[in-house]
Amino acid sequence: MPKTHAMMAVWVIWLAGIGAAGQFAKVSVTFDHMGHLYPDAGARLGFALSILGMAGILLGVIAGMLVTQIGLRRTLVGGLVLSAVVSFVQAQGLSFDTFLISRVIEGLAHLAIVVSAPTVIAKVAPPERRAFSLTLWGTFFGVAFALFAWAGRPLVAAYGVHTLFLAHAIWMAGSVLAVVALRLPDDQTGLWEPFRVKSVLRRHLDIYRSPFRNAAAAGWLFYTFCFVSLLTLLPPYIPEQWRTFTVGAMPFMSMVTSMTLGVWMLRFWSTVQVIQCGFLVSAGAALLLMVLPGQPLVCLFLAGALGLIQGASFALVPDLNDTVSARADANGVFAQAGNLGNTLGTPVLLAVVAVSGYGGMMVVIAGLLLAGAAVHALLKRARAGSAGI
Structure with a gap:
């Protein structure tokens, strides 16, 4: 892959990663508004944030096993598509129990992205730019929280939480189109190991x-x-x-x-x-x-x-x-x-x-x-x- 195209791929994947971190940030930085959206949730409201990480705790290693069997590009695009769909559904308004189910599915999408994306970056980045590229990737969580705090909270204050979910869906859909346009290598092994x-x-x-x-x-x-x-x-x-x-x-x-x-x-x-x-x-x-x-x-x-x-x-x-x-x-x-x-x-x-x-x-x-x-x-x-x- 030409060096210029490779670095473009790194930046595009980093932007997609900001969207992946936004799966946490969109609930975390607007948690007070989530309480108004689901006033009857009580203490269960905390699960709206913490349940997203359960997929990573339980399935992190399995996700790593699956990536090379499904393929890096397919896993990354699949995670982005699933994230966009889930955010779009959340923007339509869900009961709290249904919202929690959607967060479990969103956790799977998040895991697919954060396992495949740095693996792709390590592969496509020019050797002399690999350290910079992966250090850039390492900032995606902090950037997302800053962005959602500075831009997301005013958006929610003006138009409601569902508008933020819709904006996140649009971000993830745009990431899908951008990643597909990159024509990344897939690296599928072709060998399926029974689980x-x-x-x-x-x-x-x-x-x-x-x-x-x-x-x-x-x-x-x-x-x-x-x-x-x-x-x-x-x-x-x-x-x-x-x-x-x-x-x-x-x-x-x-x-x-x-x-x-x-x-x-x-x-x-x-x-x-x-x-x-x-x-x-x-x-x-x-x-x-x-x-x-x-x-x-x-x-x-x-x-x-x-x-x-x-x-x-x-x-x-x-x-x-x-x-x-x-x-x-x-x-x-x-x-x-x-x-x-x-x-x-x-x-x-x-x-x-x-x-x-x-x-x-x-x-x-x-x-x-x-x-x-x-x-x-x-x-x-x-x-x-x-x-x-």
Whole structure:
């Protein structure tokens, strides 16, 4: 694929990824309006957001197995089509129970996109632009939340939640047309492996045991556990006059660091070293926040350090895995780890706050970030003594 066309493909897939992250953002950033839309849902309203991640937790590895059998392009386009259809149906107005069912289906579409898209990017990006391309992909979640907060909330305030769902459907439909126009390679193996329980469990075990295929996911679990919960639980401790600015700037700071300092560091350091640096500096910032609770500059510094982990983690997958099949497996368990961290992080740290307060929360976060650096050190040692799995 010509270099110019290849980079165009990277940007198009990134824009499609923003739409995929929008599956979370469209409910998360308008959660207060969702309560008005479904006033009788009560405590069940939380499932409107969390149920989307269940597909990733349960089926992440299976999705990686399916990608190379169905084909990269087919999986990506199929996920985009399904996402567009589901958002369009949601825009028509559904009962809450039916809406939850639609969110389960949407979770499958999300999984198909986030497993296939980075695998495609790693394949089509020019070698000298691969680190940049995958670091760009790593920003899709933060960009989506910023976009939906800045543009989505005013749209909902003016025209209602269903209008946002319709806008999301249009975005995903446009992504379908753009991706199809790229004529991407498909990489279908043509070999269909029957999905028996024993073979699926064996595949899970093989991936979890491989220090090559599970490396990015192992660190990503610690990152997602901390990042989303920090954005959720830190705001009450930030001075009120700086709170809105700081919370909005933290994801942006993470993206900027990832695309600038992170890309520059990857020219001189290994991907694992950049990730470990991000974990270690983030842990130091978390401990500093224990001494200076909610200090805005330290919050932004912490977010910037976390950005080093964000971009380099996606770049690590093709660094350690040469084949499309291995990369799909790695991205499958990557999605699984990310959804697990996003799901567990906030409730676990809320429990920590209830027991030991703000200081206890920051100590636990610092410990988890140090553990992320340590896991990468252990996996690096395991790779040095292994021929690969």
